[in-house]
Amino acid sequence: MTRRRHYSLTLRLAVIFALLAFALLATLGVALYRELERELIKRDDAALIYRTDQLRNLLNDSNTLDLIKTKPELFQNMLGNSESVLSIAAPGQKPLLLVNPGNIEMPVVPAVAKDHALGLADVHHLPGVNDVPFAAVAASIDSGDLGSLQVTTGRLMTERTAMLASYRLSVFILASIAAIILALVGYLLVHRGLLPLRRLARHAQGIGVGNLAERLDSHGAPKELLPMIDAFNTMLERLARGFVQLGQVSTDMAHELRTPINNLLGETQVALQQSRSIESYQQLLASNVEELERLARMLDNMLFLARTDPASALRQRQELSAADEVERIADYFEGLASDVEVSIRAEGEGVIWAEPMLLRRALANLCANAIKYGAPRSELLIQAVPQAEGITLRVSNQGETIAAEHLPRLFERFYRVDESRERSAQSNGLGLSIVATIMQLHNGRYSVSSEAGLTCFELFFPRRDD
Numbered sequence: 001m002t003r004r005r006h007y008s009l010t011l012r013l014a015v016i017f018a019l020l021a022f023a024l025l026a027t028l029g030v031a032l033y034r035e036l037e038r039e040l041i042k043r044d045d046a047a048l049i050y051r052t053d054q055l056r057n058l059l060n061d062s063n064t065l066d067l068i069k070t071k072p073e074l075f076q077n078m079l080g081n082s083e084s085v086l087s088i089a090a091p092g093q094k095p096l097l098l099v100n101p102g103n104i105e106m107p108v109v110p111a112v113a114k115d116h117a118l119g120l121a122d123v124h125h126l127p128g129v130n131d132v133p134f135a136a137v138a139a140s141i142d143s144g145d146l147g148s149l150q151v152t153t154g155r156l157m158t159e160r161t162a163m164l165a166s167y168r169l170s171v172f173i174l175a176s177i178a179a180i181i182l183a184l185v186g187y188l189l190v191h192r193g194l195l196p197l198r199r200l201a202r203h204a205q206g207i208g209v210g211n212l213a214e215r216l217d218s219h220g221a222p223k224e225l226l227p228m229i230d231a232f233n234t235m236l237e238r239l240a241r242g243f244v245q246l247g248q249v250s251t252d253m254a255h256e257l258r259t260p261i262n263n264l265l266g267e268t269q270v271a272l273q274q275s276r277s278i279e280s281y282q283q284l285l286a287s288n289v290e291e292l293e294r295l296a297r298m299l300d301n302m303l304f305l306a307r308t309d310p311a312s313a314l315r316q317r318q319e320l321s322a323a324d325e326v327e328r329i330a331d332y333f334e335g336l337a338s339d340v341e342v343s344i345r346a347e348g349e350g351v352i353w354a355e356p357m358l359l360r361r362a363l364a365n366l367c368a369n370a371i372k373y374g375a376p377r378s379e380l381l382i383q384a385v386p387q388a389e390g391i392t393l394r395v396s397n398q399g400e401t402i403a404a405e406h407l408p409r410l411f412e413r414f415y416r417v418d419e420s421r422e423r424s425a426q427s428n429g430l431g432l433s434i435v436a437t438i439m440q441l442h443n444g445r446y447s448v449s450s451e452a453g454l455t456c457f458e459l460f461f462p463r464r465d466d
Ligand SMILES: Nc1ncnc2c1ncn2[C@@H]1O[C@H](COP(=O)(O)OP(=O)(O)OP(=O)(O)O)[C@@H](O)[C@H]1O
Pocket: 365, 369, 370, 371, 373, 374, 397, 399, 400, 402, 410, 411, 415, 416, 417, 418, 422, 426, 427, 428, 429, 430, 431, 432, 433, 455
């Protein structure tokens, strides 16, 4: 079996927070970076054009040209840095002036005609050296007797590149810091948010058999947890009920088993105190067998109640003919009834929607009672009365009226109207509780009435709903 690993919600959310923060800030940073880069290039280009324009004007003055020719060294330092290049040359000839302190390779760029004003579009961007871009502008000038000259200015954009690089680094560092902060904050928030859950888990851990009445406290819990708390509490409710029921059954059972076992024990011990005649041993064994049979029957019934699985019972429901069923039960009890001269009358029709074995067991329990507790030489009536939403089965017998205070309790487990009398008469008080269980399984109803010497049990089975 492979064990599924459980992921941490907290960790997962923290990581998602971090990634999102990083992605968002990095995107923003890159967008701003591009904007800045464009702006800086524009400025640099404008500066280059300005310089070229100025040179153009300067060189229009023939005195300047003379000066350049006679004393070029005057111009050697005019650029003031080693990144700029300036060349003044007639096309195809050795330059009149070349200022190139950084020894940058002079690129050849097409010159702008002399009557054209320079614009940003005239700046050429070249790869330069070491990934540092190089911008260059060339313009023609008319210099009288020297003919057409070409001024080329260029600049290596080291400063801009460095600035942009540091900007890029800042963006990256800031985005990373933001991601880490958000991951931490996210972690703390989720961790805090899950606190009520941990509190509930601790509480739930403390609930056991001893304190099944305790419920999870929804006070202060977030709204999202309320359905879970509710579901858990109703589960506890059900468990507690089942547990109480189970406890009741075992207490009842222990109580009910004690008397017959004590009887068996007492009688057998007394018999063993001295030697006796064979007849008295036989008598003792016969009485023991009777008691043991009763115990066996009781255990049987208890097991039936414990084992019946509601789901499977409901699945096995069938549409049964009521006439057949009452006839069948009448036949079954004929022998027992004739012993006490009771006549059985079965009548009625309709359809019963029930699990056959359970239905027969319920009817049998009622009939057995009717014969056992009814008056001898009377009539036992078994009726099926079809109704709109189901069918009522009625078992009535003549006999002693059951006092009204007993009626509501008859269906309880081990309840007997006259305990002392009925214990000896093989009575466990389980028959009717089985009937009740069977009727609950069928979503049916059961009732009893006893008036003027007529006791009548009624079972209602709802009809099949499609
Ligand atoms: N038809 C009846 N007439 C009079 N009393 C009845 C009738 N049916 C049941 N009772 C009373 O209800 C009690 C409970 O009946 P139930 O069938 O549950 O148990 P039981 O018959 O005593 O024992 P078991 O059925 O487990 O052998 C009986 O002890 C009896 O006092």
